[in-house]
Amino acid sequence: MNYGETSSGPFIRRFSSQAGFLLLLFLVAALPLAHPGPNVVRLVFITLVWIAASVGWNILGGFAGQVSFGFAVFFGVGAYATAISLNAGLGRASSLLLAACVAAAASVLISLPTFRLRGPYFAIATIGVSEATRVVMTNLQFTGGASGYRITEHGAFNQLLHYYVALAVAAIAVAVSILVRRSKLGLALIAIREDEDAASDLGVNPFRSKLLAHAIAAALTGAAGGVYTGYAAFIYPQGVFGFDISVAILLMPIIGGVGTLLGPVIGALVYGFVHEELMASFPQFHLLLYGALLILIILFEPGGVMGMFDKAVRFVRARSSGGSHP
Amino acid sequence: MSAADVANLFVSALLLAGVYAAMSVGMTIIYGVMKIVNLAHAGFLMLGAYFVFELYTRFSIDPLLGVLLGFPVFFLIGMGIHWLMIRRIPRSDQPTLASLLLLFGLWLVLQNLGYLIWGSSDRAILTPRTLSTFQFGPIVVPAVRLVVFGVAVASLAALEFVLRRTWFGRAVRALMQNSDAGRLAGVNVERTARVAFGVGIAFAGTAGGLLAMLYPFTPDFGGSFLLRAFVIIVLGGLESFAGVAIGAVILALVETFSILAIPAGYQPAIAFSLLVLALVVLPEGIAGLWNRRQRWT
Amino acid sequence: MAPILKLDRLTKNFAGLTALKDVSFQVEERGIFGLIGPNGAGKTTLLSIIAGSLQPTSGTITFQGRNITGMRSFQAVRAGVARTHQVPKPFGSLSVLENVEIALRFGRSVRSAAHTHDAKQILDRVGIARLYLQRAASLSVGDLKRLELARVLAARPSLLLCDEVCSGLTEEETASILALLCDIRRAGTSILYVEHNLRAIMSVCDHIIVMNYGQKLAEGLPQAMQNDPSVIEAYIGKTASI
Numbered sequence: 132m133n134y135g136e137t138s139s140g141p142f143i144r145r146f147s148s149q150a151g152f153l154l155l156l157f158l159v160a161a162l163p164l165a166h167p168g169p170n171v172v173r174l175v176f177i178t179l180v181w182i183a184a185s186v187g188w189n190i191l192g193g194f195a196g197q198v199s200f201g202f203a204v205f206f207g208v209g210a211y212a213t214a215i216s217l218n219a220g221l222g223r224a225s226s227l228l229l230a231a232c233v234a235a236a237a238s239v240l241i242s243l244p245t246f247r248l249r250g251p252y253f254a255i256a257t258i259g260v261s262e263a264t265r266v267v268m269t270n271l272q273f274t275g276g277a278s279g280y281r282i283t284e285h286g287a288f289n290q291l292l293h294y295y296v297a298l299a300v301a302a303i304a305v306a307v308s309i310l311v312r313r314s315k316l317g318l319a320l321i322a323i324r325e326d327e328d329a330a331s332d333l334g335v336n337p338f339r340s341k342l343l344a345h346a347i348a349a350a351l352t353g354a355a356g357g358v359y360t361g362y363a364a365f366i367y368p369q370g371v372f373g374f375d376i377s378v379a380i381l382l383m384p385i386i387g388g389v390g391t392l393l394g395p396v397i398g399a400l401v402y403g404f405v406h407e408e409l410m411a412s413f414p415q416f417h418l419l420l421y422g423a424l425l426i427l428i429i430l431f432e433p434g435g436v437m438g439m440f441d442k443a444v445r446f447v448r449a450r451s452s453g454g455s456h457p
Numbered sequence: 458m459s460a461a462d463v464a465n466l467f468v469s470a471l472l473l474a475g476v477y478a479a480m481s482v483g484m485t486i487i488y489g490v491m492k493i494v495n496l497a498h499a500g501f502l503m504l505g506a507y508f509v510f511e512l513y514t515r516f517s518i519d520p521l522l523g524v525l526l527g528f529p530v531f532f533l534i535g536m537g538i539h540w541l542m543i544r545r546i547p548r549s550d551q552p553t554l555a556s557l558l559l560l561f562g563l564w565l566v567l568q569n570l571g572y573l574i575w576g577s578s579d580r581a582i583l584t585p586r587t588l589s590t591f592q593f594g595p596i597v598v599p600a601v602r603l604v605v606f607g608v609a610v611a612s613l614a615a616l617e618f619v620l621r622r623t624w625f626g627r628a629v630r631a632l633m634q635n636s637d638a639g640r641l642a643g644v645n646v647e648r649t650a651r652v653a654f655g656v657g658i659a660f661a662g663t664a665g666g667l668l669a670m671l672y673p674f675t676p677d678f679g680g681s682f683l684l685r686a687f688v689i690i691v692l693g694g695l696e697s698f699a700g701v702a703i704g705a706v707i708l709a710l711v712e713t714f715s716i717l718a719i720p721a722g723y724q725p726a727i728a729f730s731l732l733v734l735a736l737v738v739l740p741e742g743i744a745g746l747w748n749r750r751q752r753w754t
Numbered sequence: 755m756a757p758i759l760k761l762d763r764l765t766k767n768f769a770g771l772t773a774l775k776d777v778s779f780q781v782e783e784r785g786i787f788g789l790i791g792p793n794g795a796g797k798t799t800l801l802s803i804i805a806g807s808l809q810p811t812s813g814t815i816t817f818q819g820r821n822i823t824g825m826r827s828f829q830a831v832r833a834g835v836a837r838t839h840q841v842p843k844p845f846g847s848l849s850v851l852e853n854v855e856i857a858l859r860f861g862r863s864v865r866s867a868a869h870t871h872d873a874k875q876i877l878d879r880v881g882i883a884r885l886y887l888q889r890a891a892s893l894s895v896g897d898l899k900r901l902e903l904a905r906v907l908a909a910r911p912s913l914l915l916c917d918e919v920c921s922g923l924t925e926e927e928t929a930s931i932l933a934l935l936c937d938i939r940r941a942g943t944s945i946l947y948v949e950h951n952l953r954a955i956m957s958v959c960d961h962i963i964v965m966n967y968g969q970k971l972a973e974g975l976p977q978a979m980q981n982d983p984s985v986i987e988a989y990i991g992k993t994a995s996i
Contacts, residue, residue, distance in 0.1 A: 198554060200561070244733045250552045251494035255687045259729035262684070270722040315859050322845050322856050329843035332807060333909055334831035334860035374680075378565070385558065390847075419573065422565025429559040430545055 151393060152305055159298055163291055172294055176362065178403030179297035180355050183304040185383035185395040185402075187351030190311055191344045192381065193390035196324030197246075200254045201261030202352050202380045204241070205234040207372035208264075209353025210360040211274060217282050217361070223296065227357045234353025235346040242342045249327070258374070265372035279367030282360070293362040300358050304351045309392060311347065320344050324390075352380065375418060379406075382421055385428060388437025397436045461595035468596050470713035471706070472606040476667050478705035479609035481686040482616065483660030485701055488690075489633040490653040492552050493543070496560040498661050498686065499679030500567025501531065505665025506674045507571065510580055520582050524608060524666035528659050535658025538563070539651045564679075571676030581673040605667045612663060616656075617698070625652055681725060688732045707731075758783040758913055758944045759804070759835075764813035766799055766968075773799045774968045777813070781913070786935065786945045788959035788976070790952065792989055796968040797948045798840055801915045804946070805837035806830035817913065831861055834912035838905075838919055840948075842898035846891030850882065853890050853901060854908045861909025873908065879937075880904040881930065895922050903931070907938070914938065916947045920954050932958045956980065964988065 162175060184206060192198045209230035216226040245256045269277045311317045319340040322330035327337050360366050379402065384390075387398025409417045432438050480502065487495045508530070509523035518526070542563070546555045589600040620626035628649040631642060640646055668674070668682065685708060693704030712727050719727070757780035766774040774796045781787045789797050802808040804815055806827035815823045822833055830836070845853050854873040857863075866872060877883040880900045885893065893901060899919055906914060916935070920928045932954055939945055949955045955962065956976040963973040966988040972979065979985050 196554070198557065250554070251496070251557045252687070252691065254557060255494070255496075255684070256732065259684050259687075259732060262680075263726040263729040266723065266725050270720075318848075318852065318856050319860065321848060325845040325847060326843045328807060328827075329839065329845070330856070331827045332805060332831070332837060332839070333857040333905060334828050334836075334862070335856065336828045416569075416573075418565050419569035422562045422567075422569065425558055425562030425565065426542065429555050429562065430542065433555060 149309075152396075155396070156298075156302055160295075163294065169290055172290055174403065174407055176290075176294050176297050177359075177407070178399055179294075179301040180359050181379070181383060181399040181403050182301040182396055183297075183355035183358070184352045184380045185387075185399045186301075186304040186308045187348040187355065188380050189348075189384040189389065189395040190308060190320075190351070191341070191348040193384050193394070194312060194317060194324065195320035195341055195344045196390075197341060197344070198250075198254050198381070199257040199377075200381060201257030201259070201377050202348075203372050203374065203376035204257075204261040204264045205237065205349040205352040206356035206359075206376055206380070207268065207368070208237050209234045209356030210366050210371040211268070211280065212353070213357030213360045214280050214282050214366055215274070223361060226361075227296075227300065227354050230357035231350035231354045234356070235350040237353075238345045238349030239342065242338075242345050246338055246341055246345075258377070261372060261377055262374065265368050265374075268368040268372060275367070277368060279365055279370075282364045284364055293358070296361065297358045300351075300354050304355075305392075305396065307347065307351065308395075311344075312392060316340060316343060378418065378421065382425065384435075385425065386435050388435035388440075391437045394435055394437045401436070465596055466713050467710075468598060469602070470709040472598070472602045473713065474702075474705040474709035475606040475609040475613075476664065476671070477685060477689060477709055478702050479612055479660060479667065480664035480682060481689045481701050481705060482613060482698065483657040483664065484686050485690060485698060486629070486653050486660070487657035488552075490629055491543075491548075491650050492550060493556040493560070494552050495657060495661075496557065496683070497538075497563040497567060498657075499683035500564045500571075501534075501658050501661035501679075502665035502668065502682050503571050503674070503676055503679040504534075504567060505531065505662035506669035506678065507575060507580075508662065509666035509669055510582055510674075513582055513584075520584060520666065520670050521604065521608065524663050524670075527662045527666050528612075531662030532655040532659035534662070535655035536651050538658065539654040543654060544647065544651070568676050568679065575676060577675055579673040579675055580669075582670050584670075587670075601670055605670055609664070609667055612660070613702075616660075620698075625649065629653055681728070684732075685728045688728045691732060756783055757781060758818055759946070760816040761800075761804070762814045762816070764800065764803060764815070765811050766796075766803060766808065767811045772968055774803070774810070777965070777968075777970050779963050779970060779973060781944055781946050782961070783944055784939060784942060785960045786939050786947060786958055788955040788962045789946060789948045789965065790950075790955060790962060790979075791965035791971070794967075795965040795988075797965055798917055799968075800965070801837055801917055801946070801948055804830075805835055805915055807837070828860070831909050831911070834862060835915065836861065836906045836909045836911035836913075837915035838899075838902040838917050840917040840921075842895075842902045844890035844893065844898055844901055846889065848890055849887050850877065850890055850893070850901060850904075851886040854904050857905045857908035861911075863908065863910050876904050876908050879907070880934065896924075896927055899923065900931075903934070912943060914943050914945045916945060916949075918949055919947075920949060920951050928954055952980075 159175060159179070163172060184202065188199065188202050212230040212233040213226045216229050217223070221229065241257075241260050245253055245260065248256055268274060274280050311320075319330065319335045322333070322335055323337050323340055331337050356371060359371075383398035383402045384395040385398065386401055387396065388394030406417065409420065428435060434441065483501075484495050484498050487493055505527055508527050509520050512518040512523040512526065513520050542559060543556075546559055547553065584601075586601045586604060587599075591598045591600055591603060620630060628644045631644050632646065632649060665679070668678075672678070689701060689704035689708050691704070692707055693700030693702070708728065708731060711731055715727055716724075759781040761780070762778050764774055764777045765772070777796075777800060789800070791797055799808065803810050806822070806825045806829060809824060813823070814821060817833060817835055820833065822830060822835070825833065827837075845856070848856075851870065851873050854876055855869050858869055858873055858876075863872070874883055874886060877886055880903050882897050882900045882904065885897060890898075890901060899922070903916075903919055920931050923931065928951065935945060935947070935958060947955065947959065959976055961973065962976050962979040964971040964979055964982075964985045971988055972982055972985055974982070
């Protein structure tokens with residue numbers, strides 16, 4: 132798999148990453164001023180939620196290489212935690228914080244047995260966890276079971292409020308991702324991804340590092356679930372714990388470039404916009420197309436969009452420096 | 458709960474174990490030879506089910522015959538998929554992220570093709586066999602379960618024969634031990650891999666057909682069986698065929714007897730709970746042994 | 755000199771195969787001890803067990819008076835034992851500098867803010883400082899071996915376990931690596947060195963341990979081991995058939 136260049140790589144790339152984020156942040160924040168209409172705002176809102184979840188997943192799946200196929204469990208746990216606490220009278224920010232904490236706690240519980248497995252076996256175990264949770268929630272009468280759970284609304288629906296909350300959470304997610312990548316933990320995670328045993332042989336405690344990464348990733352995804360819940364005001368197990376949610380969260384960083392900083396964001400943008408179009412025109416096709424897309428990406432460009440970008444940059448640089456490359 | 462009831466449940470579990478073993482052995486072959494975890498296995502279970510279903514409903518072909526016909530059909534499909542996709546991804550001695558995602562993508566494609574073609578309503582295969590039973594003293598056995606078990610065991614026996622007596626079997630065993638040594642000893646790795654993949658898919662297809670004779674199905678029925686196959690393989694040892702049999706028996710017993718204790722709605726979570734229990738209670742068990750030896754690329 | 759490492763009846767079974775059987779010996783402090791034996795003798799397995807990458811079936815490992823049997827490798831590193839790998843295992847996506855930084859920040863090093871500087875110094879010592887920004891995956895075999903050594907040095911072990919650091923290198927490269935090992939010993943680190951290149955081992959080691967079929971065959975001074983009939987037989991096989 133192509134995980135992109137090192138952080139001590141070309142300055143131009145790091146600069147363009149950060150400039151890119153700030154530009155994006157500014158554009159998204161300013162969007163409502165152009166009065167684009169509630170549908171566009173909703174579309175961007177959903178994309179922001181996906182960005183938060185996808186960036187979160189990438190911390191565990193991209194940096195550390197532990198590919199989870201069951202991140203819906205954190206999205207769902209965050210969703211229900213937020214819903215319950217909002218109904219209990221907790222403020223919006225506190226509910227989201229609680230959602231993140233509950234999701235992180237859940238991740239610790241899940242890490243204990245599943246990190247004994249590696250690679251595909253870990254992946255399959257995570258599917259099991261997520262599905263088992265969905266089944267339990269579908270049967271749990273306390274939270275409404277399969278019929279779902281409703282948030283009692285106080286006051287009118289303020290779309291812009293949710294929009295900016297989503298923007299804040301997505302921005303926090305990206306910031307956390309950058310901080311982790313540049314930190315000692317980030318270095319450890321990449322070492323673990325490349326060769327877990329060699330990392331251990333140099334003093335890295337793999338379980339502890341993976342546990343931390345998992346918790347951070349879960350917290351961000353849980354917050355994303357909470358943000359979604361605040362907007363939707365009604366959630367049900369299949370909608371927030373569904374396997375298709377896990378697939379989406381996993382697909383986005385891969386489309387954009389797994390393991391990179393910008394990749395999950397690009398992937399979320401692509402997915403967010405394409406998904407809405409697909410759901411409108413071809414509701415039956417979307418998972419089929421994602422499966423085909425995944426196959427094509429793996430066979431032809433495992434580095435995703437960022438991989439293609441890197442290739443293009445290297446091509447341009449090689450040509451402009453007269454063809455020779457160090 | 459009388460002794461006869463317990464005996465019946467026990468027999469029922471054993472019969473189920475046979476099918477479960479046939480269902481899991483396909484994944485074991487592919488993993489053993491190519492170190493690839495075939496996530497698309499679920500998709501082929503599903504296709505196997507619908508294959509037998511279509512043959513039965515359209516051409517009135519007996520499901521058993523359909524299952525047998527399925528073997529060569531899925532074998533060819535498996536070899537085709539290997540040629541088309543699998544051989545293009547980098548090979549390794551350990552499972553790779555690329556193979557994982559590729560096969561997952563294939564699973565998505567297969568499952569959703571299934572929805573497109575057959576829709577999401579339950580289908581079932583009902584033959585006169587479905588309702589008749591055999592009686593052995595206090596034990597009552599539905600005919601279909603006995604027959605399905607018979608076919609499953611026969612296919613496993615055939616596999617065992619192939620592994621011991623043919624060039625393919627020898628090559629497979631060599632590659633499962635050590636792929637470099639196998640290559641040096643003259644084993645044609647790519648050809649063996651293609652045939653092994655074909656065999657693995659063939660078993661998935663036929664097992665799907667057998668399962669379809671026992672349960673109603675929709676395009677996503679492969680998923681829960683995939684999880685079960687995984688549990689079986691982890692319980693019994695990743696690369697051992699005997700282990701598959703052991704794991705299948707354990708899972709079948711737990712599932713069958715758990716009906717007594719747990720409400721039906723929670724049933725799907727059984728396989729998963731068993732897996733977690735095995736991982737927590739047997740940390741140095743089979744999964745732990747694998748954990749130490751293997752690496753994730 | 756007190757022994758820094760003491761192995762007592764180390765045994766390792768792998769599902770029916772006995773890789774190591776009752777291996778016992780000591781490594782003196784500030785010594786360079788060589789471990790030789792034909793392929794399959796169990797040398798790498800032994801190193802892996804001492805380093806904590808594998809767990810023994812039975813037996814004990816005592817390091818600086820502490821029982822470190824059962825420690826995982828990252829714990830062993832914290833205690834002061836670190837190893838190189840026979841086949842280099844670089845972190846391919848990361849730069850050479852970052853590879854060393856990991857060992858610096860997670861190993862036993864003194865907490866310092868000057869990671870980059872310290873890492874460059876270590877790379878310089880090993881001779882690959884000019885490659886510090888290159889992606890590790892793009893290095894040649896010889897440079898990868900040096901990177902292995904650089905990484906393990908960055909973890910600042912008291913006992914260094916070297917696994918064939920010279921195999922595949924030219925005469926010149928071998929000589930410089932051996933000189934480096936002597937430097938390391940002079941600076942206070944003890945070394946247990948597994949090597950196939952017999953000339954290299956004999957020239958640099960104080961003491962040789964010979965293994966075959968998972969057991970310790972003999973040990974003693976290099977000269978003595980070179981002439982020991984059982985050692986010669988282990989390498990060449992029984993001479994009766996000639």
